[in-house]
Amino acid sequence: MSKQGQLAISERIAMRWGPLWTLFYRYGPPHWSQLLLRNGWGKRLVIGVPYLWLTLFFLVPFVIVLKISFAELRLAMPPYTPLWEWVGDKAIAIKLNFATYSFLVHESLYVSAYLYSLQVAAVSTLLCLLLGYPMAYGISRASPTWRSIFLMLIILPFWTSFLLRVYAWIGLLKSNGVINNVLMALGIIHEPITMMQTDFAVYIGIVYSYLPFMILPLYTNLEKHDLTLLEAAADLGARPTKAFFRITLPLSVPGIIAGSLLVFIPAVGEYVIPSLLGRTDQLMIGRVLSDEFFSNSDWPVASSVAILMLLLLLVPIAAFQYFQSRELRKRT
Amino acid sequence: MNERRTDKDEPWKDPAASPYITIENVTKRFGDFLAVNGVSLKIYKGEIFCLLGGSGCGKTTLLRMLAGFEQPTAGRVLIDGQDMAGIPPYERPVNMMFQSYALFPHMTVYGNVAFGLEQEKLPQAEIRRRVAEILDIVRMGEFAQRKPHQLSGGQRQRVALARALVKRPKLLLLDEPLGALDRKLREHTQFELINIQEQLGVTFVVVTHDQEEAMTLASRIGVMNRGEIAQIGTPRQIYEFPATRFVADFIGSVNLFDGRLVEDEPDHVRVACEEFPNLVYVDHGVSAPPNSQLWVAIRPEKIVLDRERPEGTDNWMRGVIKEIAYMGDMSIYVVRLDGGREVRVTQTNVARKGADAFTWEEAVYLHWDPSSPVVGTG
Numbered sequence: 001m002s003k004q005g006q007l008a009i010s011e012r013i014a015m016r017w018g019p020l021w022t023l024f025y026r027y028g029p030p031h032w033s034q035l036l037l038r039n040g041w042g043k044r045l046v047i048g049v050p051y052l053w054l055t056l057f058f059l060v061p062f063v064i065v066l067k068i069s070f071a072e073l074r075l076a077m078p079p080y081t082p083l084w085e086w087v088g089d090k091a092i093a094i095k096l097n098f099a100t101y102s103f104l105v106h107e108s109l110y111v112s113a114y115l116y117s118l119q120v121a122a123v124s125t126l127l128c129l130l131l132g133y134p135m136a137y138g139i140s141r142a143s144p145t146w147r148s149i150f151l152m153l154i155i156l157p158f159w160t161s162f163l164l165r166v167y168a169w170i171g172l173l174k175s176n177g178v179i180n181n182v183l184m185a186l187g188i189i190h191e192p193i194t195m196m197q198t199d200f201a202v203y204i205g206i207v208y209s210y211l212p213f214m215i216l217p218l219y220t221n222l223e224k225h226d227l228t229l230l231e232a233a234a235d236l237g238a239r240p241t242k243a244f245f246r247i248t249l250p251l252s253v254p255g256i257i258a259g260s261l262l263v264f265i266p267a268v269g270e271y272v273i274p275s276l277l278g279r280t281d282q283l284m285i286g287r288v289l290s291d292e293f294f295s296n297s298d299w300p301v302a303s304s305v306a307i308l309m310l311l312l313l314l315v316p317i318a319a320f321q322y323f324q325s326r327e328l329r330k331r332t
Numbered sequence: 333m334n335e336r337r338t339d340k341d342e343p344w345k346d347p348a349a350s351p352y353i354t355i356e357n358v359t360k361r362f363g364d365f366l367a368v369n370g371v372s373l374k375i376y377k378g379e380i381f382c383l384l385g386g387s388g389c390g391k392t393t394l395l396r397m398l399a400g401f402e403q404p405t406a407g408r409v410l411i412d413g414q415d416m417a418g419i420p421p422y423e424r425p426v427n428m429m430f431q432s433y434a435l436f437p438h439m440t441v442y443g444n445v446a447f448g449l450e451q452e453k454l455p456q457a458e459i460r461r462r463v464a465e466i467l468d469i470v471r472m473g474e475f476a477q478r479k480p481h482q483l484s485g486g487q488r489q490r491v492a493l494a495r496a497l498v499k500r501p502k503l504l505l506l507d508e509p510l511g512a513l514d515r516k517l518r519e520h521t522q523f524e525l526i527n528i529q530e531q532l533g534v535t536f537v538v539v540t541h542d543q544e545e546a547m548t549l550a551s552r553i554g555v556m557n558r559g560e561i562a563q564i565g566t567p568r569q570i571y572e573f574p575a576t577r578f579v580a581d582f583i584g585s586v587n588l589f590d591g592r593l594v595e596d597e598p599d600h601v602r603v604a605c606e607e608f609p610n611l612v613y614v615d616h617g618v619s620a621p622p623n624s625q626l627w628v629a630i631r632p633e634k635i636v637l638d639r640e641r642p643e644g645t646d647n648w649m650r651g652v653i654k655e656i657a658y659m660g661d662m663s664i665y666v667v668r669l670d671g672g673r674e675v676r677v678t679q680t681n682v683a684r685k686g687a688d689a690f691t692w693e694e695a696v697y698l699h700w701d702p703s704s705p706v707v708g709t710g
Contacts, residue, residue, distance in 0.1 A: 237423075
């Protein structure tokens with residue numbers, strides 16, 4: 001309904017001077033930061049900083065460990081042979097020692113430690129999932145006020161030292177600890193139950209410590225679910241349990257994978273919990289690694305153990321990466 | 333579309349016909365908020381019934397009570413004579429098409445449509461046959477293996493419709509079915525919906541805030557305002573004979589005047605309005621005591637613009653054209669009366685070149701037929 005001849009001054013100028021003026025009029029002269037961003041330098045800067053960090057503090061140490069794993073033990077400083085030596089003036093002799101690796105693969109102590117670590121991590125992950133899924137589900141369906149209270153409660157234990165919390169479990173689990181004393185006082189048992197230095201204690205410790213890492217990604221996933229999908233399922237004749245297994249569960253698979261890997265990967269290399277609560281006849285690989293390094297001072301073996309553990313974990317990490325990138329692609 | 337229907341398609345006129353859905357004094361409260369307030373409705377088999385109203389008028393809540401997602405605070409809902417109280421959504425003979433479509437993102441088009449049939453535990457062969465059949469009707473057969481995120485808005489809408497229809501419900505509920513579509517696609521889909529409805533003989537209850545959509549789709553419209561039904565009628569009744577000031581104002585555009593009844597005869601009335609000097613002569617009676625306050629509604633397209641002064645003393649006013657909007661098929665004029673009140677008039681652009689067209693600031697006379705104004709007290 002606008003009449004002719006009522007254009008704003010800026011519009012009239014824009015008509016005469018064309019798009020060049022329009023740009024200048026709207027944005028003013030270009031700023032150096034805009035030029036930087038336009039050429040993609042800003043992007044490179046943002047990505048570059050974490051890359052530099054990871055290179056300095058992750059890749060370089062890793063290469064050093066890899067190097068030591070191919071060396072031989074010697075009684076000197078440092079306690080391993082160098083990887084390369086100058087032979088005369090113009091030649092370098094590189095000596096790769098695979099003996100440590102073949103020793104690890106053939107020595108049953110290490111093999112069983114690896115397998116036991118995988119078993120403990122797998123069972124703990126499963127337990128975390130079974131416990132964590134209903135909790136995450138409940139939190140995601142609670143009212144917004146309760147939701148933040150519940151999330152606070154999940155995160156609250158992190159405010160206390162991890163080590164202290166594991167020590168506290170000793171007080172609960174030991175033969176004259178809280179649990180045994182209460183059960184005996186109630187007359188439910190007459191002899192204290194041995195809980196310390198068992199698999200049970202390790203599972204309790206790991207599940208207790210890592211449960212938030214399962215709950216939080218699951219919650220993030222479940223909270224985003226569109227609840228009208230469940231209404232649609234009900235409308236099409238699906239009972240609530242059926243709707244859960246056909247709709248909610250499949251849609252929460254990315255959350256399940258993320259949570260499981262966040263528990264599984266650190267659980268394999270867990271050192272503190274099995275050392276404090278676990279069996280003495282069966283070590284986990286993290287403990288073996290630390291013993292080789294600090295007690296035996298066998299740096300090549302310790303390094304090889306670390307490298308093999310990394311290879312072992314590479315499979316689930318790669319799986320995690322794969323699923324994550326697939327998720328990202330799905331969203332775009 | 334309503335013109336095509338004959339009297340036997342209008343079961344609401346037959347007192348002996350039994351309604352398919354009966355909503356009796358239904359009230360729904362959310363805390364302190366009264367979403368639906370004592371609504372009673374009868375909807376008959378084969379109807380396309382539109383619940384029309386602005387946001388927050390309670391139309392969606394009413395629909396959700398039919399689907400079983402909400403339980404009425406008071407009153408009864410009967411579908412096919414059966415009281416629906418306490419019957420969960422998954423046991424109702426009703427399917428719903430959601431506003432957001434609510435397609436299952438992890439399933440293919442086929443999986444989405446088959447989902448409802450799988451709940452009935454039908455044999456796989458039968459499921460395959462019926463899914464293929466309904467996908468053909470909505471012309472989505474070749475997209476059966478696509479995931480929802482690979483479809484356009486219009487395609488998703490058709491899948492949602494197929495998923496709701498494949499169970500052959502007696503009653504289909506549609507929540508703003510065309511809201512997410514662009515204008516061209518919407519017009520096309522409206523007629524497609526009507527065709528499918530006639531082909532399958534399903535009763536539709538449609539919730540919409542778009543009156544154009546309601547006008548084209550509906551056999552009857554229930555206009556809702558603040559949780560109550562303001563008027564129920566065919567699109568023509570609602571538009572031409574609005575029962576209340578709210579309905580007159582809500583449906584289409586209208587010029588509303590407040591007036592006083594000065595002459596009341598069985599075959600006509602005369603109304604005096606403050607905003608222009610002449611009387612309004614209406615050639616039908618109104619049941620109101622003399623001198624009572626009432627409203628007069630005149631639709632913009634029923635007013636004629638003229639350069640000549642009309643004869644007589646009734647049904648015309650004088651003003652100056654303040655705004656013109658050229659719409660192609662017609663033009664909208666905003667005329668300011670001598671008293672300052674602005675009146676909206678639309679004129680069909682019959683001549684192509686428009687050499688004699690009205691222009692800004694031109695003084696004009698506005699007049700209308702005595703049958704055009706609607707007068708009411710409510």
